[in-house]
Amino acid sequence: MSIAAPLDRSLVEQIVREIVLAQVGGPPGKPNLVVSVSARHVHLTDQDVETLFGAAHKLTIAKDLYQDGYYAAEETVMVVGPRRRMLPTVRILGPTRPESQVELAFTDGISLGIDLPVRPSGNIEGTPGCVLVGPKGVVELKKGVIRAERHVHMAPADAEHYGVKDKDHVHLRVTSSCSTVFEDLLVRVGKKIKLEVHLDTDEGNACDIDHAASVELLRP
C-alpha cells in the first residue's frame, strides 16, 4: 500500500485532479488497484477542437493520464450553463472522440444550474447541453453534459481475478477519516487497460481520498 503525494493545491485547480492510491505488495497475483479522481473536464470531437481553437488545431499534451494514450491537454474551454452562469476554465482531455461530452460533479452542476444525469461515459442521448467558448469560436452542444457513473476500468485478467465481467458492478471501500463504501461501480473490461477506479471530485472529497489509508474492491 503506497500513497502518492497529493498534488499541490494550485496545480490541482489548473489541471485534471488525479489522486492515485495504489494497493501494492498483496498476495501474488493480486492486481494493483489505483483510484483516480477526475475533476470536471471536456472531451471534444476533432471538429469542435477546430471550431473552438482554430482550423487545423490539434490538442497539446500537458500531462499523461494513467491509462496509456490518454492525456490532459493544455487547452481549456469556458462552459456556459442555461442561465449564463459559467465555469471559466474547464480542462480538455484527449484524445478526441466521436462525440463531445462534458463531465461535471454535482457541485459543478449546482453552480452552473444544470441538473446532471448520471450516465456511463458515451451514453449521452437525452442529456442536457451547454455552450462551450474557446479562444477562436463557440460550440453549442445539444447534449452531452453528464455526471459520469462511477466505474472501474480493468483488463480481462483483472476481471477474472475479481470474478466479474464487463458491465457488472462492484463496490469500492475507502478507509480514511471519512470511510465510505461506494456501491455499484460499473465494470468496464478492455484489453491493454490498467486496473483503475474513476471517481469524481464530490466522491473523492466525500471520502477524503487524499488521506486514505486503503482502498478495496468488493463483490456485491
Add this chain to the structure above:
Amino acid sequence: MSIAAPLDRSLVEQIVREIVLAQVGGPPGKPNLVVSVSARHVHLTDQDVETLFGAAHKLTIAKDLYQDGYYAAEETVMVVGPRRRMLPTVRILGPTRPESQVELAFTDGISLGIDLPVRPSGNIEGTPGCVLVGPKGVVELKKGVIRAERHVHMAPADAEHYGVKDKDHVHLRVTSSCSTVFEDLLVRVGKKIKLEVHLDTDEGNACDIDHAASVELLRP
C-alpha cells in the same frame, strides 16, 4: 418513506442547503430518520456578530432549521483564506455560540486553499484560521475552520432504539442512483433533540441525496 421536494437551485445557493429525507411509516416505534445536507456556514460569538455587523447587532432569522431553536440567519460574511482567495457570501447559522467556527466541505477548502481537518463541531483546538469580512468590520479567526465530522443527532429514546450511546458511531446507507454507505457517523445524544443526520455538500452530492430512494442507519 417520503421525500421533500428539492429546493430550487437558486435558493440552494442563497441559503443553507437542507435536503430532508424522512423515513416514515415503518414498524411501530421505529424513529423517523431525517438526513440534512448543510452547505458551508459560519457560527459566530456575540462579540464577532457585533464586530462584523455593528454594535448591538443581533442575527435575523431567515429560515428555521429542523432542530428547534436553530436557524439560518439573513446575515452572511465573506470568508478569506490564506492566499487571499475567498468565498463571498457564507451563511451564518444561529444562535450564537461561545466560539466562532467555520464549517466547509473539502470542495470549499480546495477553492480557498485551506487543508481542512475533520472535527466534531466545537472541537477546534489546533485547526486553521481565516479572516471573516462583514459590512461593519473584520474578524481574524486564529482557529475554527473545519470540515464537520459526519454525525447523527438523536434523543435518548432513539439511542435506545438503535442500541447506541453518545459518542458511538453508526453507518448511514443511502440508496440512490449513486448508492453509498457513509461509515462512522458520530452519535450525539441530547434531550429534546430530533433524529437527524448531518452530511456536508460533498457527501450529499456524492450519493445524490436529492434523488435518494431510501436512507437507513446501520450499526457497525
